[in-house]
Amino acid sequence: MAAAVGGEAPAAGPAAGGALWAEVWALLPGSEEELTLALSGEVDGCVRPLLRRARGLLYGAEGRPGGEAAAAALRRLGDVLRDYSWEKLNAGPWREVSKAWRQVYAYGCLFGALAEVAAGRPLAPAVRLCDMGLLMGASVLDNVLARLVRVLQQHLPREQRRGAAGLAAESARTEPRPAPAVRPEDAVPRLRCPSLEHFRDNYLIPQKPVVLEGIMDHWPCMRKWSVDYFCQVAGCRTVPVELGTRYTDEDWSQKLMTVGDFISQYIVNEKSVGYLAQHQLFDQIPELKEDISIPDYCCLGEGEEEHITINAWFGPEGTISPLHQDPQQNFLAQVFGRKYIRLYSPQDSENLYPHESQILHNTSQVDVEDPDLVKFPNFRKAEFQSCVLMPGQVLFIPVKYWHYVRSLDVSFSVSFWWS
Incomplete structure (x- = not known):
């Protein structure tokens, strides 16, 4: 990796693909001085x-000299930077982790990934390093890791881009199971493309749930997204997966794996229940974010558009979100599959028996579909509304409204949290 002359990419070693390295090098600043290594805070002197x-x-x-020696040295430094900062990232609560240490971790991932490419090694480890930096690090060099992984992904062999699931993802399409009955008197009302004023006056201000129809028909995801499509677009990408039917179970855990492995194990083969639920997916894989839109009704909120949190929920039939409440208004948009949802007013909170611990204070102790009425007798007093959310429908869940969700099929939903 000799010094760049006249803006040209330095030599990447005899084993590296010259075209790929040139494409990667174009993502970086043109000179050493321009790669500023700026950190948002202080770190250890070393x-x-x-x-x-x-x-x-x-x-x-x-x-x-260019080639394997320089690449190996850069790889070792990347390892050291990641290992050192990893201890800082895991030393206490995540909210207390300094952004500077997350940036150090991102730089460690960047240098490690570049070393893999420069040495002409297989690209899958470099893709994983980029994803780890995007998940655990903080943006550096104008979010260079997101741009780098997009380039690397395009150069992976087709079978590696799709991941372990491959074409077997097609087998995940099964006949729909019967949905729970929803009594007309309990049903959440449905509206087709209400005006902003009508939604504001009749649902947002009085804080009433409603199912909106027709507002996401034009989103590209409605014609593009499927289990197989995720194999094509993101099969090789590393993401956090929640393992277990619901997050209140004792055996619930989290694991990092590729989207392809997740689909193969938990969607296609139904090894056990796992759920891809995270707010970083659309930043990590911008191709997916391009296929959705923020609902126009969010403009009625007080915050700016950049403060809206977009979450992804992808999982098999039978996955459950226990009865809980969220601190913001929520639009839950159903892309494919169906979900059975029950909603309870915040006024019924005492009848829903929230956990006493601070961590789960926003979650009910009651199993909604199989309640223990001896242990939780007042639960029978709580009134609820329910719906089966179908593809193309968006459920408005007012702030602090209790909601229980069960996937009836392989399902992908997108939620928008706004104030």
Whole structure:
């Protein structure tokens, strides 16, 4: 990796693909000085020299020969930076982790991924490093990891892009199971494309749930998304997966795996229940974000559009979100599959027996569809509304409204949290 001359990409070693390396190099600043290594806060004194040394190797400042030796040295520095910052990321509550340490971790992932490419090694580990940086790190160099992984993904062999599930994802399409009965007197009202004023006056201000129809028909995801499509677009991407039927179960856990492995194990083969539920998916895989739109009704809120949190919910039949409440208004948009949903007013909170612990204070102890009325006798007093949310429908869940969700099929939903 000799120094760049006249804006050209430095040599990447005899084993590296010249075209790929040139494409990767074009994502980086044109000179060593322009790669500023800026951090949003203080870190241990030994870290900045390590970052500068890695940058020097990348741009050839130490005079090392191009090829495997420089790539190996850069890879080792990436390992050191990730290992050192990983301890800081896991030393306490996530909200207390300094952004500077998350940036150090992102740089470690960046240098490690670049070293893999420069050495001409298989690209799957480099893709995983980018994803780890996007998940655990903080944005550096104008979100270079997101741009880098998009390039690398395009150069993976087709079978690696799809991941372990491959064409077997087609077998996940099964005949729909019967849905729970919804009594007319309990049904959430439905409206087709109400005006902003009508929605505001009749549902937002009085805080009443409603199912909106027709507002997402034009979203590209409605004609593009399927289990097989996710294999094509994101099969090789590493994401966090929740393992277990519901997050209140004792055996519930989380695991990092590729989307392809998740689909193969939990969607196609139904090994057990796992759920892809996270708010970073659309930032991590921008191709998916391009296929959805923020509902126009969010403009009635007080916050700016960039403050809207977009969450992805992808999982098999039988996955359950226990009865809980969220701190913001919520539009739950159903892309494919169906969900059975029950809603309870915040006024019924005492009858819903929230957990006493601070961690689960927003979650009910009651199993909604099989309640223990001896242990929770007042639950029978709580009035509810319910619906079976179908593809193309959007449920408005007012802030603090209790809701229980069970997937009736393989399902993908998108939720928008707004104030």
